[in-house]
Amino acid sequence: MTDPRQPFLPVLSRFVRLQFAPVMIAPVVLGAAIAWHHARAFDPLLFVLILLGSVSLLLAANGIDDVYDQLNGVDATADRLFPKEFPGWKPITRGVISIRDGFVISGIFYGLSIAIGVYLSLVVGWLAIGIAIALHF
Secondary structure, eight states, X not given: OOXXXXXXXXXXXXXXXXXXXXXXXXXXXXXXXXXXXXHOOOOHHHHHHHXXXXXXXXXXXXXXXXXXXXXXXXXXXXHHHXXXXXXXXXXXXXXSSOHHHHHHHHHHHHHHHHHHHHHHHHHHOTHHHHHHHHHHO
């Protein structure tokens, strides 16, 4: 269970490594700019959904990565090598988020990204799902 003494949003942000969201935001914004430049086409709703879906997929992948790093002992080793005040600490390793909660949080983000991907594939075509899958792997 998540540690109730810790504020949830900062812990969630650390767990899913929210600071890396620009890695997904930049290509979506660039793609929108290219679409506008070439076709003068821009749909704000689709843009927001694509942005939300791609960031959600990244956050899910980051979260599940931490879960499996903990299950495989990778984070426990890294945690012993760095001092406790090291800024890169991970919530599962420090006992702030449980492995179960890590699975749940990652699952929620995966579910959101899948729902958006299915919607987008129905609206703009199945290529949207192919692109999302290719970007994830």
